[in-house]
Amino acid sequence: EDVRVYEFAEACGKSPAEVITVLFGLGMMVTKNDFLKQDELEILGEEFGIEVTVKDALEDANYVDDYEVEEVDDSNFVTRPPVVTIMGHVDHGKTSLLDKIRSSKVAKGEAGGITQHISAYTIEQNNQKITFVDTPGHAAFSAMRARGADVTDIVIIVVAADDGVMPQTEEVISHAKASGCPIIVAVNKMDKETANMDMVKAQMAEKEMTPVDWGGDIEFIGVSAHTGQGIDDLLENILLQAEILELQADPDAKAKATVVESLLEKGRGPVATVIVQNGTLRVGDNIVCDTTYGRVKAITNDMGKPVKELGLSETGNVLGLNDVPVAGSFMVAQNSDKEAREIATTRAEHARAKELSKSTKVSLEEMSGLIAEGKIKQLPVIIKTDVGGSLEAIKGSLEKIQNEEVKVKVIHAGVGGITESDLILASASEGCIILGFNVRPTGSVKQKAKADGIQINTYSIIYDLIDDIKDALSGMMTAVI
Ligand code: GDP
Secondary structure (H helix, E strand, O other), rough: OEEHHHHHHHHOOHHHHHHHHHHHOOOOOOOOOOOOOOOHHHHHHHHHHHOOOOOOOOOOOOHHHHHHHOOOOHOOOOOOOOOEEEOOOOOOOOOHHHHHHHHHHOOOOOOOOOOOOOOOOEEEEEEEEEEEEEOOOHHHHHHHHHHHOOOOEEEEEEEEOOOOOHHHHHHHHHHHHHHHOOEEEEEEOOOOOOOOOHHHHHHHHHOOOHHHHHOEOOOOOOOOOOOOOOOOHHHHHHHHHHHHHHOOOOOOOEEEEEEEEEEEEEOOOOEEEEEEOOOOOEEOOEEOOOEEEEEEEEEEOOOEEEEEEEOOOEEEEEEEEOOOOOOOEEEEOOOOOHHHHHHHHHHHHHHHHHHHHOOOOOHHHHHHHHHHOOOOOOEEEEEEEEEHHHHHHHHHHHHHHHHOEEEEEEEEEEOOEHHHHHHHHHHHOOOEEEEEEEEEEEEHHHOOOOOOOOOOOOOOOHHHHHHHHHHHHHHHHHHHH
16 A cells, blocks of 8 residues: 555654654655655664554565565576666767767678668677766767666766867766766867867866866777777777776576667567566567566667567567556566566556656755654755856856755756756756756646646846845754754
């Protein structure tokens, strides 16, 4: 049975605030009307010294899947290949680079199999595999992460050597940093006469992306998607990073894969492009994927060839689901057809119930209350302004009003309107508030923010903005003392 925060609090004689505070301290944002997830229930049980039994373990889809995987004993663990995402400003060569890497690394004789650009593929470098995913953009990348589907292990930021850092490069840096993945910078178009590696390094260093040879920790690799120059170097670096990450998974576990793309294909039905995160996905497996389910009818690999199975970090297209799954959802193998169908049905009902009881995330005032209790130390914000000058001024002022107890954490600051990309970034950082100065969200962005419970405050006077944040922070600073 589902239980809401206030119901749980009532049942164990605590106030809803106590429950919210415990979860908040652990980075989980809930309001009193939210349903508690199984992991939250377990944490609360431990925290309050109460035995919590969960009657229906199917309630929270993604959590249960993770839970089952965590049951696996790690003696079966083997090293798995890294999954890499490339992001960058438009026209800096993301697509060209993805295509060049693929065409130059594919086994001889198979090059003819490459007919079109695909959303994920696996290559081999020195007998070691690397899987590349083409996310439709950095917003999609963070949207996946917000859903808990952080399939990416390493992020490559591509910057054109002649153009340097552009507005979207800055956005990408924010998204990549927020992901916590190691970052490698590929400086593309090095074949061009106007290429200037030092300029790129200097601009990136300004964004706290300092190159290793300048005393920082970010590798910059010069490449050309046209000539292929530097690509081996880039791949070697990816493998090096992967080694440090010690990526491991169990090839014998129940298969769990992440859907990176999906579509309804004429004559073939729903097709899901997946990357296997654990176990081995086989033809004949009973699968459930969010609220869809089915039996794996066929798998084609990234070369379009039919295969019987997909191993760790491998990618391919899966046929056999009863409906098109959402990108970012997990595909998990189940013991039986019946089990798969039951889980999918329960989830569908659950989703409907949740839709009906949508509650908002924490507001600025509630946030102040929580900071006042010393439960959080940071107020994450995204700042958008009409011109660069005011951006710097606002950032500077916000940084000045913070003290040791509480501070504003600027997740992203940029010039331009408030976009869907900002919303996604905000929802990936718990409790994040979007501050607009002389910029407003469009109607659709506004609606989406409301639906997602993300607070957008817009201002036309800098002092108002600063005062609001000051109030939020200082009200609680005195309370802390
Ligand atoms: P995306 O928008 O980042 O995916 O960029 P594309 O891959 O579509 O590339 C944008 C443009 O830059 C195209 O005209 C490419 O031919 C060109 N381009 C990409 N990589 C290189 C490169 O290494 N050298 C040169 N000279 N041009 C490149």
